[in-house]
Amino acid sequence: MPYDVFIDSFGARWQDAPPPRYRAAVLSINLTDQLLNPPDDPTMADAIASQTGLDADVNSYVLGTPGAARIIDDAFHELTALLTAANGRPVQLLVNCWYGRHRAPAVASAISSRLRDHGLRVAVTHHHIDRPPVPRKHPRPGCPFCAIVHDGAPAEIVRQWNDTIAIAPRSGGCTNGHLLVIPRGHVDDFTVDPVVSATTQHRAAELAAEIGGQWNYVTSCGDAATQTVRHLHGHLLPRTAGDGLALPWTRPARETESAR
Numbered sequence: 001m002p003y004d005v006f007i008d009s010f011g012a013r014w015q016d017a018p019p020p021r022y023r024a025a026v027l028s029i030n031l032t033d034q035l036l037n038p039p040d041d042p043t044m045a046d047a048i049a050s051q052t053g054l055d056a057d058v059n060s061y062v063l064g065t066p067g068a069a070r071i072i073d074d075a076f077h078e079l080t081a082l083l084t085a086a087n088g089r090p091v092q093l094l095v096n097c098w099y100g101r102h103r104a105p106a107v108a109s110a111i112s113s114r115l116r117d118h119g120l121r122v123a124v125t126h127h128h129i130d131r132p133p134v135p136r137k138h139p140r141p142g143c144p145f146c147a148i149v150h151d152g153a154p155a156e157i158v159r160q161w162n163d164t165i166a167i168a169p170r171s172g173g174c175t176n177g178h179l180l181v182i183p184r185g186h187v188d189d190f191t192v193d194p195v196v197s198a199t200t201q202h203r204a205a206e207l208a209a210e211i212g213g214q215w216n217y218v219t220s221c222g223d224a225a226t227q228t229v230r231h232l233h234g235h236l237l238p239r240t241a242g243d244g245l246a247l248p249w250t251r252p253a254r255e256t257e258s259a260r
Contacts, residue, residue: 004083004120006092009053009108011100011128013195018127024092025082029075031097031104037065049133053106054126062106071107076114083120100128137185137196145231149184164203166236174245177238181207187232189221197232204234214239216247 008018012032020026051058062068075093082091093111097103105126112122139146147153149165156168158179166181173179181204183196190197201217208215216237220227237245 002121003090003123005079005112005115005122006090007095007108007112007122007124008092009095009097009100009104009124009126009129011098011104011131012096013098014100014128014131016127017096018094018125021090021092024090025086026092026094027075027078027082028094029071029096029107031071031095031107034071035062035065035068035097035103035107037061048102051102052126052129053102053104054109054129058102059106059109062103063110068107068110072110072114075107075111076118079111079115080118080120099133100126100131101133105129137183137187137193140186140231143186143231144229145182145233146186149182159203159207161203163199166203166207173237174235175237175239175243177211179207179236181234181236183232188230189227189232190219191221192232200232200234204236208236211238216245218247 006021006024010016010018012030048058048061053059053062063072079091079093093108095104095108095111108124108126112124115122139150144153148155148157148167155170157165158168159166163185164181164183166179169178169180181200183200185196187193187196190200197219201219204217208217216235216239218235218237219233237247239245239247
């Protein structure tokens with residue numbers, strides 16, 4: 001069956017956008033920074049994270065967010081106008097949020113329902129709806145870094161970005177100018193969310209380049225790796241000759257001996 005409209009929902013973070021449909025005119029809706037309405041209750045947030053925008057509770061939650069109805073209404077009118085101008089060619093609508101599990105599928109499905117009610121033939125594909133859920137990043141009680149970011153706990157804040165902060169360690173650090181670069185969202189360590197880990201290191205690199213000099217950037221995962229705070233953070237360590245800091249690491253003597 002030939003379709004009038006193809007609707008593709010996807011997650012921008014996966015860097016795997018759906019390809020253009022053959023001969024289709026294209027319209028895009030970017031929800032990355034729209035309809036952001038995370039629940040305040042961590043338990044509810046975790047429950048939503050395990051569902052998708054096609055589940056009834058999540059669908060109602062997304063579509064009930066202020067601004068959702070206007071986005072759907074505008075898309076309907078733009079698509080019908082584009083179909084008229086396309087002169088028999090199909091139209092493709094790309095709808096993306098960040099992960100492609102909640103907002104984009106919910107909005108894409110609502111738009112498709114509206115178009116079908118108007119008598120149009122619509123095909124909908126949700127490209128990333130089945131990707132593994134990423135843990136929510138709501139503040140965690142008892143986390144000292146969440147207390148700094150969200151509750152204004154005392155800290156010497158050196159730099160702030162919309163996604164990350166840099167602070168001086170309360171202990172004074174291992175070398176002069178030692179900084180901690182910390183994501184605002186709670187992520188346990190660098191293995192949990194590669195995008196957040198990359199963003200944190202990106203900010204550390206920006207700051208180190210701006211300050212100048214030579215550096216180590218160190219982050220850890222787990223007790224055996226000396227992680228003492230379960231909130232991702234990167235140690236940005238200025239280095240000078242003879243500073244006494246025992247980096248880089250060397251193999252234990254027993255491994256060196258066995259390798260001979």
